[in-house]
Amino acid sequence: METPAAIRFDRLGQVFETGSGRVEALRNVSFEVARHEFLAVLGPSGCGKSTLLRMIAGLLEPTSGAVEVFGRRVDGPREDIGIVFQKPTLLPWANIEDNVMFPVRHKRGRVGSHDRDRAQELLRMVGLEGFGKRLPDELSGGMQQRVGIARALHMEPDILLMDEPFSALDALTREEMGFDLLRIFGERPKTVVFITHSVSEAALLADRVLVMTGRPGSVLTELPVPVARPRGRETIKDPAVTELAAHLRDLLLQRDAA
Numbered sequence: 183m184e185t186p187a188a189i190r191f192d193r194l195g196q197v198f199e200t201g202s203g204r205v206e207a208l209r210n211v212s213f214e215v216a217r218h219e220f221l222a223v224l225g226p227s228g229c230g231k232s233t234l235l236r237m238i239a240g241l242l243e244p245t246s247g248a249v250e251v252f253g254r255r256v257d258g259p260r261e262d263i264g265i266v267f268q269k270p271t272l273l274p275w276a277n278i279e280d281n282v283m284f285p286v287r288h289k290r291g292r293v294g295s296h297d298r299d300r301a302q303e304l305l306r307m308v309g310l311e312g313f314g315k316r317l318p319d320e321l322s323g324g325m326q327q328r329v330g331i332a333r334a335l336h337m338e339p340d341i342l343l344m345d346e347p348f349s350a351l352d353a354l355t356r357e358e359m360g361f362d363l364l365r366i367f368g369e370r371p372k373t374v375v376f377i378t379h380s381v382s383e384a385a386l387l388a389d390r391v392l393v394m395t396g397r398p399g400s401v402l403t404e405l406p407v408p409v410a411r412p413r414g415r416e417t418i419k420d421p422a423v424t425e426l427a428a429h430l431r432d433l434l435l436q437r438d439a440a
């Protein structure tokens with residue numbers, strides 16, 4: 183039997199009824215994400231990218247069509263999916279280690295030594311070894327975002343959804359975080375859906391880039407990133423990456439002009 187895709191959108195649509203009228207956010211969106219594929223999603227502001235993520239996570243029901251995760255229709259929030267938002271919203275009174283373990287504690291009511299060991303291992307992996315007993319306020323924005331990534335990975339999700347995770351960071355930190363992600367997913371492959379407004383970030387990180395039209399959002403095109411892994415710092419200068427980034431920029435600018 184054929185292995186099901188990690189994520190499948192089938193003629194998905196989303197319409198919001200609001201006090202000021204009807205907003206059609208997404209129309210007829212169909213695409214698949216393979217297991218352990220890194221998909222970047224680009225598109226104009228308001229084209230429904232975050233809405234797509236909420237539907238994968240089961241936080242929002244489609245008004246038409248369906249979303250499937252590993253061959254099963256999504257009909258509610260799922261624990262095998264981790265989410266990283268633009269801001270990590272850490273608990274200010276809990277130390278970093280407890281923040282990382284929070285979802286597990288919330289689910290089971292307690293944490294064990296295995297959970298603590300895994301939290302420490304993940305903190306090492308995201309470059310925060312030795313910071314476990316600090317409070318969030320003592321960490322920079324980039325470090326806090328790393329905690330958010332460790333927290334999302336602590337539940338060992340099969341799928342990680344990342345909604346503009348680096349957009350609140352300065353340009354250099356943002357670039358460093360990109361290289362960190364390449365290393366992290368090199369160590370621990372995951373199925374990732376990564377929303378970004380940065381064409382170069384998409385071209386550096388993803389296996390494939392999905393470009394969406396303006397609202398109502400639908401698939402404009404999808405482009406593979408023709409660069410082998412492992413990737414690293416030098417990849418950012420790879421002509422295949424810079425050419426793809428330029429092409430993506432043109433596509434988005436043409437859409438804006440239209």
Ligand SMILES: Nc1ncnc2c1ncn2[C@@H]1O[C@H](COP(=O)(O)OP(=O)(O)OP(=O)(O)O)[C@@H](O)[C@H]1O
Binds near residue numbers: 207
């Ligand atoms: N709960 C809601 N109720 C009403 N309208 C909504 C709701 N959620 C999203 N929308 C509308 O749906 C459209 C898509 O929103 P969404 O946040 O998914 O876009 P986006 O592509 O992620 O935007 P951005 O790039 O600016 O973050 C927008 O017009 C937004 O105002």
